[in-house]
Amino acid sequence: MSRILVVGGNAAGMTAASRAKRLDPSLEITILEASSRIAYSICGLPYFLSGLVRDLSELELYSPESLMNERGIEARVQCRVVELRALQRKIVVEHAHPARRDTLSYDKLLIATGYRPITPDIDGVHVNGVFTASRLGDADAIASWLSSKRARRAVVIGGGYVGLEVAEAMVARGLTVTLVDAATQIFSTLDPDMAKLVEDELSLHGVHVMTHRRARRIAAKRDGDVDAVELAAGSLRIPGDLVFIDVGVVPSVELAANAGVALGPTGAIAVNDRLETNLPGVYAAGNCAETHHLVTERPSFIPLGTVAAKQGRVAGENLAGRRSRFIGAVGTSIVKVFDIVAAKTGLNVREAEHAGFSPIVSTVVARARAHYFGGAPASVKVIADRDSERLLGAQIVGSARAASAIDVAAAALTARMTVREASQLDLAYAPPAGALWNPLLVALNTLTRELER
Amino acid sequence: MSRILVVGGNAAGMTAASRAKRLDPSLEITILEASSRIAYSICGLPYFLSGLVRDLSELELYSPESLMNERGIEARVQCRVVELRALQRKIVVEHAHPARRDTLSYDKLLIATGYRPITPDIDGVHVNGVFTASRLGDADAIASWLSSKRARRAVVIGGGYVGLEVAEAMVARGLTVTLVDAATQIFSTLDPDMAKLVEDELSLHGVHVMTHRRARRIAAKRDGDVDAVELAAGSLRIPGDLVFIDVGVVPSVELAANAGVALGPTGAIAVNDRLETNLPGVYAAGNCAETHHLVTERPSFIPLGTVAAKQGRVAGENLAGRRSRFIGAVGTSIVKVFDIVAAKTGLNVREAEHAGFSPIVSTVVARARAHYFGGAPASVKVIADRDSERLLGAQIVGSARAASAIDVAAAALTARMTVREASQLDLAYAPPAGALWNPLLVALNTLTRELER
Numbered sequence: 001m002s003r004i005l006v007v008g009g010n011a012a013g014m015t016a017a018s019r020a021k022r023l024d025p026s027l028e029i030t031i032l033e034a035s036s037r038i039a040y041s042i043c044g045l046p047y048f049l050s051g052l053v054r055d056l057s058e059l060e061l062y063s064p065e066s067l068m069n070e071r072g073i074e075a076r077v078q079c080r081v082v083e084l085r086a087l088q089r090k091i092v093v094e095h096a097h098p099a100r101r102d103t104l105s106y107d108k109l110l111i112a113t114g115y116r117p118i119t120p121d122i123d124g125v126h127v128n129g130v131f132t133a134s135r136l137g138d139a140d141a142i143a144s145w146l147s148s149k150r151a152r153r154a155v156v157i158g159g160g161y162v163g164l165e166v167a168e169a170m171v172a173r174g175l176t177v178t179l180v181d182a183a184t185q186i187f188s189t190l191d192p193d194m195a196k197l198v199e200d201e202l203s204l205h206g207v208h209v210m211t212h213r214r215a216r217r218i219a220a221k222r223d224g225d226v227d228a229v230e231l232a233a234g235s236l237r238i239p240g241d242l243v244f245i246d247v248g249v250v251p252s253v254e255l256a257a258n259a260g261v262a263l264g265p266t267g268a269i270a271v272n273d274r275l276e277t278n279l280p281g282v283y284a285a286g287n288c289a290e291t292h293h294l295v296t297e298r299p300s301f302i303p304l305g306t307v308a309a310k311q312g313r314v315a316g317e318n319l320a321g322r323r324s325r326f327i328g329a330v331g332t333s334i335v336k337v338f339d340i341v342a343a344k345t346g347l348n349v350r351e352a353e354h355a356g357f358s359p360i361v362s363t364v365v366a367r368a369r370a371h372y373f374g375g376a377p378a379s380v381k382v383i384a385d386r387d388s389e390r391l392l393g394a395q396i397v398g399s400a401r402a403a404s405a406i407d408v409a410a411a412a413l414t415a416r417m418t419v420r421e422a423s424q425l426d427l428a429y430a431p432p433a434g435a436l437w438n439p440l441l442v443a444l445n446t447l448t449r450e451l452e453r
Numbered sequence: 454m455s456r457i458l459v460v461g462g463n464a465a466g467m468t469a470a471s472r473a474k475r476l477d478p479s480l481e482i483t484i485l486e487a488s489s490r491i492a493y494s495i496c497g498l499p500y501f502l503s504g505l506v507r508d509l510s511e512l513e514l515y516s517p518e519s520l521m522n523e524r525g526i527e528a529r530v531q532c533r534v535v536e537l538r539a540l541q542r543k544i545v546v547e548h549a550h551p552a553r554r555d556t557l558s559y560d561k562l563l564i565a566t567g568y569r570p571i572t573p574d575i576d577g578v579h580v581n582g583v584f585t586a587s588r589l590g591d592a593d594a595i596a597s598w599l600s601s602k603r604a605r606r607a608v609v610i611g612g613g614y615v616g617l618e619v620a621e622a623m624v625a626r627g628l629t630v631t632l633v634d635a636a637t638q639i640f641s642t643l644d645p646d647m648a649k650l651v652e653d654e655l656s657l658h659g660v661h662v663m664t665h666r667r668a669r670r671i672a673a674k675r676d677g678d679v680d681a682v683e684l685a686a687g688s689l690r691i692p693g694d695l696v697f698i699d700v701g702v703v704p705s706v707e708l709a710a711n712a713g714v715a716l717g718p719t720g721a722i723a724v725n726d727r728l729e730t731n732l733p734g735v736y737a738a739g740n741c742a743e744t745h746h747l748v749t750e751r752p753s754f755i756p757l758g759t760v761a762a763k764q765g766r767v768a769g770e771n772l773a774g775r776r777s778r779f780i781g782a783v784g785t786s787i788v789k790v791f792d793i794v795a796a797k798t799g800l801n802v803r804e805a806e807h808a809g810f811s812p813i814v815s816t817v818v819a820r821a822r823a824h825y826f827g828g829a830p831a832s833v834k835v836i837a838d839r840d841s842e843r844l845l846g847a848q849i850v851g852s853a854r855a856a857s858a859i860d861v862a863a864a865a866l867t868a869r870m871t872v873r874e875a876s877q878l879d880l881a882y883a884p885p886a887g888a889l890w891n892p893l894l895v896a897l898n899t900l901t902r903e904l905e906r
Contacts (some may be wrong), residue, residue, distance in 0.1 A: 047826075052826075294879075306880065341885075401854075404857035411875075415870070429496070429759045429786075432789040
């Protein structure tokens, strides 16, 4: 019987534990989770804030009890792993209730410690009423604050996925929302022209978007509660009863790094395609680990649940003694913002240039189904390498129907298709369900013409 | 200046003419179309019958006038090509109004004569009020019949795409509808288990579905109008004021075959990947031509507008002197039936066996987005070859959202992915827009487990 320890009880850790136990029921698997919950969907946080999700339990897939009953996997919560002694194959854990330290042995260890939000260097960032989101408990804290303080004005600092979703949730709750981004655009995963469409959608729904403005200080009232966000330029002061910060995340690698686990160029844990670290018997998966990027063919840091779950699945197979490979990822992501969806896969123009490609782009506006079925046209941007004519990335802003083609582009990237090959993909059409030429294909056709010039 | 003739003014012919003219504006291109319209969407016919499309002109992209004005391409309608003299590079055409014969010369000729519906061997099939659909004029004829005869009961013979869509349109118009299919299932492009879900949806919306029943005779009233469909078994008689027949289509190849153009094993025109026939300067594209099937790697007959348009594009490039290749197709198709969508790509189980594979399948029911956003789960079936573990096909029945993953499967088939590779595709997720594991990935994961057994 083999003993497996998993540090971190979310996407990667949970998936790995479940997969390993399924493949080999004789494994003794223990998940160690620092927070008080396991197996939750942090992505659901904005929808708890908006009121769509009535109870946080709706976002929890398993409790430690149900995990043991249904899967035979032990999970200890409020249990922080403070030291990894890799040579001895032991870890030291600190339990919160009752407070004590234990040393546990393992045959194989999976580090799935995830990410944590960056706390920006802003004066007053720890004032009451300033929040970030990385654990389900944050949802509780934000919701309680909103109710108990009767918040009417929210300031969101940072226009990433979560910032956009929280801004929408705050509008849904009736708050006045200002979104401040230090960059010259919001949602920097998209090219500026595509991000502008998202900005327009936010503005259309009453969100006051301020780009290229850096928050300098968060001011508090006398009672210590947040009062306003002061901007660096122009001495502007944005009143707010709540401030939500989403300026990026970093991999949680302290445990690993202190134990001699090698980090990669991105600062996340370096892993091979078996999800093995440099230390024998120590694996890493999820948002603390690097991901092989299938377009750049370099290590990348992609802090998304989708990649974490897939890495977890492969790690779980290897924990169970298989020899499974993770093929890598292309960084596909999607966000709904009011009535539109914005999606991206692969590289944007800046990322393509940075990776040494010579990007050439085409952007089209096309309908995702027959005009008599209605719906607004979507904007589709495709990016290729001028020399190799290889597809490098795609961005879609519009209806959910149109945006679903981002997954087709992701498959084309994975298969290293050229623009020509991808433009001939045999995609489905019926007037109510698609277009004779899917908008993605229209964009690819246009790009083939650009390449011919 | 080169003279190009295009026989057939729809998906393939129109696309080819437009593409060629765009690449080389000096080309003199003439489209010869036997019917009275060019560049229309026959796929829109059911939505004209249902009333969603108010006027047939909504389904017409170009008239001969607008095609000349906007694209500089001549189109002659009601102009039938009756003979191809390939050695002389000439064709003989019959104009309807005024009736005359012309002989036209060409440097390159594209045959894009499309398909025609099979008229089944049923006694009384030519009775008044019995219709098929292949031209936009059929829509007019059916709609006029429905109105003028105050039709209350419709019988649809054959449960293919168009049969299903017309059945729904008839229900939308308030008719009582019976759908009769000679096979043991409707919609035989799907496996029986998946087709059953479509049958259930039809039944749920009041369509009386009768499978494994063959129409023997269509009876007429004294005035010559259709009265009922009599079935071969059980002497059942289904009263109907209108009968719509959709029992399949065949490629229109008479012109080509009479001129010595070689047909392939499917009976459609044999073409190479440049869309060239065996005769110099004679190309074929669209639903009269074969398509290289990327899964079976054999010639196939895929009578769909999507494939026709893509072949037309490549043919047009070659007509303009380029050297373009058509990669082939995987037979992706989709149909909406009341509140669900049914989609398929690649091979079903029967087709996989017929092609010499050893199919292994997995079917799952999974949600296409977070449960708190609602929507019914979708059924996803994936088929692989047991020996090579290569993905062979996929079928999805459920919401449009879930069915959109059929295009991802199509891309995976085109790239010849194994089940494992496809199961790791980096697809987008956000709670309102997707699932952490896309239902397609859930099915593929299940199939990897089946393959491990």
